[in-house]
Structure formats: structure tokens, C-alpha cells
Amino acid sequence: MENFRAGFVAIVGRPNVGKSTLLNNIIGTKLSIVSPRPQTTRIRILGVKHLPDAQIIFLDTPGIQKGKDLLTKSVVESAVTSIEDADVICMVIEADRGWTNEDKQIVENYLKKLNKPTILVINKIDKIQRDLVLPLIEESTKIYSFNDIVPVSAIKNINIDELINTIKKYLPESPPLYPEDQITDLPLKLYIGEIIREKVFFNTRDEIPYSVAVDVESVKEGDVNKDMLFIDATIYVEKDNHKGIIIGKKGQMLKKIGTQARQELEHLLGKKVVLNLHVKVKERWKEDIRLLRALGYNQIS
Numbered sequence: 001m002e003n004f005r006a007g008f009v010a011i012v013g014r015p016n017v018g019k020s021t022l023l024n025n026i027i028g029t030k031l032s033i034v035s036p037r038p039q040t041t042r043i044r045i046l047g048v049k050h051l052p053d054a055q056i057i058f059l060d061t062p063g064i065q066k067g068k069d070l071l072t073k074s075v076v077e078s079a080v081t082s083i084e085d086a087d088v089i090c091m092v093i094e095a096d097r098g099w100t101n102e103d104k105q106i107v108e109n110y111l112k113k114l115n116k117p118t119i120l121v122i123n124k125i126d127k128i129q130r131d132l133v134l135p136l137i138e139e140s141t142k143i144y145s146f147n148d149i150v151p152v153s154a155i156k157n158i159n160i161d162e163l164i165n166t167i168k169k170y171l172p173e174s175p176p177l178y179p180e181d182q183i184t185d186l187p188l189k190l191y192i193g194e195i196i197r198e199k200v201f202f203n204t205r206d207e208i209p210y211s212v213a214v215d216v217e218s219v220k221e222g223d224v225n226k227d228m229l230f231i232d233a234t235i236y237v238e239k240d241n242h243k244g245i246i247i248g249k250k251g252q253m254l255k256k257i258g259t260q261a262r263q264e265l266e267h268l269l270g271k272k273v274v275l276n277l278h279v280k281v282k283e284r285w286k287e288d289i290r291l292l293r294a295l296g297y298n299q300i301s
């Protein structure tokens, strides 16, 4: 194990820059849910990349943003904790939008204070012309003394190997920290809840995704057939009319969400799934500390 390296790498940035897409691409499976809208990730997702000479433990974090409700505070807090725990930080920005004020604030409020090895990942380079990459790199060197700057496209898999090799340089020498067959620490119930939440994101518009939480009450194997999973889950919404939207005309929307979630879970877990979905109204669930804990959004004590 001589010269083996292992350590924690926090993937941080403002919402929607592609942090979760990057993690999934690096690990090679869907660990963290993705959507075209900001504020998708709510919990810290750990993904282990096993290499012959290194183990990179990625922490995908919720986008850093301002917000007043307890949910937003909790999710941002979980991002901050990941930054503090990390050996290396990967800050992600979007090539097509360039440096926004929110990006700069993350540098000011977190990176400058922690002073850890930090790699800037300029994501979504598939969206800009090639000759615009270099000026953006130059601008970035003026904003912070990043240890390295790597332009990538998480979605098109451009320059991801380069990013992995760059990260490796900054990891401490250490034996592996996770067993070879482990790629995440996410409990099955939370994982299932995330996949269901993703389908709500994709099928509904505007305010609905943010007012939704999914609680997976039970996951049971079949008594006879161990390759079957029986799942009971509740989608919590804040208002009666949200419940109506989620259920849809004659239950069509709920059926669609349920079918998509079931199919994806069957694919990801390699089992036949029977999914029983309910919808309940719980006003101000975002302020309910007990529910937030049960859902894994439990960073604030």
C-alpha cells in the first residue's frame, strides 16, 4: 500500500451548476438526483471512487444559497459541514454563465476562510465555444488562488479523467478508508425517497418541487421471493392544491410519478419493486424539525 492516497473531496457551488451530475458521472451510477431546476440536492451524498492507487471519497453537497426557512438553513449547513470535513475542495461554476456574484460570495465566505487545497471545476464547457475557455480560466486566477483549474463537461464526459488525476495530487497519503465494494453510505430508505422526489421534480412545475418531501415508511423483501421489494412511501406537500396537482386528474399524475420511480428503482436496485405511494398535506413541514430529521435533513440541532 505504499504511496496509496485517500481522502475526502467536497463538491461545492451554487445551485444548478451540475455538482450531482459530476458525482454520478465520476462514480458511474446514479447516486445523487439531478434536475434542471436549482435546489435539487438536500442531503450530503457520499460517493467513493476506487482507483488502483487511490480512493477518492466525494461529498456532493446542496447548492449554497441564502434562505430563511429551516429546510434551507439545514441543507446549507450540511454543505458547510462537508467543506469543513474535506481534505480537498472542488468548487464548481458554469462555463456559460461565468462568474456570478453568488459564486464570488462562496469564495469569500468559505474558501478564503478555510484555506484548503481547492480545485476550480468549470463545468458545462459543452455549452460554450472553445476559445472562450481560456479567458474564463484567466479571469478565475484573479478571483482566487485556486491550486488547479479544470474545465469539464459532466454531461458529455469531457476532461473528467484529467479532473480525477488532478484531485489525486492533493489527497493525503493514507490507506483506503472504505471497503472495496462500498460506493456510498446512503441508507436505502433515503435513497428510495430521493428517486421518488426526482420524479416529482421532473413531472411538476415551479413551486411544487420545493414544497415536497418524501418519507419512505417501509421497505420489505418478499416473504417468498427475495428479489421483490415492497415499498411504502408518503409524499408530503404544504397545501391542499399542491396535493391536487401531485395526484392529478383521476390520479394520472401520481400514477406517472409512481411508474417512473418504480422503473428506475428496479433498474438501480436490480429487484422487482411494488411501490405504494400516498400524498399527505403537512403545512409548514419545512419548519418541522422532527420531520426534517426523519428525512435526513438533520444538520441543525
Ligand SMILES: Nc1nc2c(ncn2[C@@H]2O[C@H](COP(=O)(O)OP(=O)(O)OP(=O)(O)O)[C@@H](O)[C@H]2O)c(=O)[nH]1
Binding pocket: 013, 014, 015, 016, 017, 018, 019, 020, 021, 022, 033, 034, 035, 036, 037, 038, 039, 040, 041, 042, 061, 062, 063, 064, 123, 124, 125, 126, 127, 152, 153, 154, 155, 156
Ligand atoms: N449542458 C450541460 N448541462 C449540464 C452539465 N452538467 C449538468 N448539467 C445540467 O444542469 C442541471 C443541474 O444539474 P445538477 O447536477 O442537478 O446540479 P446541482 O449543482 O447538483 O444542483 P443542486 O443540487 O440544486 O445544487 C441539470 O439539468 C443537468 O442536466 C454539463 O456538463 N453540460
Ligand SMILES: [Mg+2]
Binding pocket: 019, 020, 021, 032, 033, 034, 040, 041, 061, 062, 063
Ligand atoms: Mg445536486
